[in-house]
Amino acid sequence: MVTAHRRESYGAGLENVFKALSAFAWKYQDEVGFIHPVHPNPAVKEALSRTDFHSRKNVFSCDPVSYLNMVHILLHIDYIATDSGGLQEEGSALGKRVICLRDITERHEGVWDGLEVLTGTDPKKIIEACEAVMQKSSHIPSYVYGDGNACMRIINILETEYPHFLLDKKSWIDSASSDCKEKNI
Structure with missing residues (x-):
């Protein structure tokens, strides 16, 4: 799967991404397929139009x-x-290798965990990363962003450690409903 739309990459950056992926797609045309949900931003479509990425079979x-x-x-x-x-985040949680088409990311955990690699928009780095992940797919979920059960753990701690702070559900719903009516929500 390919998605690319970040404003920081508009222009030459996105064009480099699509050119690199096009070269990779051509080289491995019998081994690798791509799904590309195209972002509706005109800058993405403009960068695509200057490459032959979408013409690959x-x-x-x-x-x-x-x-x-x-x-x-x-x-x-x-x-x-x-x-x-x-x-x-979704890719790491599902055990997918991720090539991050950025120079920096706010989500370092996947890089630290080894499921993600940062390439930026450098064509050589993108192609090298694609070839590397092609050789070692994971499919083992990574829980670096959490296991999806934080809410239940919080509720359990609140029920155990602070039971006097918890209202029963009906009281909470009635209270929230009353607040909404007062504010015409």
Whole structure:
């Protein structure tokens, strides 16, 4: 899967990304396929128009997909090339190798965990990263961003350690409902 849309990469950066991915797609056309939900921003479409990425036989481009469809796609692919922080997290949680098409990321955990590699928009680094992840896909979920059970752990601690602070559900719903009515929400 490929997604690229960050404002910091507009112009030559995005063009470099798509040129590198096009070269990789051509070199491995019988081994690798790409799904590219194209971001609607005109800057992305302009960068794409200056490359032949979408003309490759192993590249499937489509309109942006819903979150549920994105997760379905992620479950059936081996790796992701993206500049999206959300996809970095989803990919790691699903055990997918992630090529982060940025020079820096706010989500360092995936890099530290070894499932992600930062390439920026440098074509050589992108191609090298694609070749590396192609050789060693993971599929072992990484919980560097959490295991999805934080809410239940918090509730358990509150119930155990601070039971007098918790209201029963009905009281909370009634209270919230009353607040909303007062504020015309």
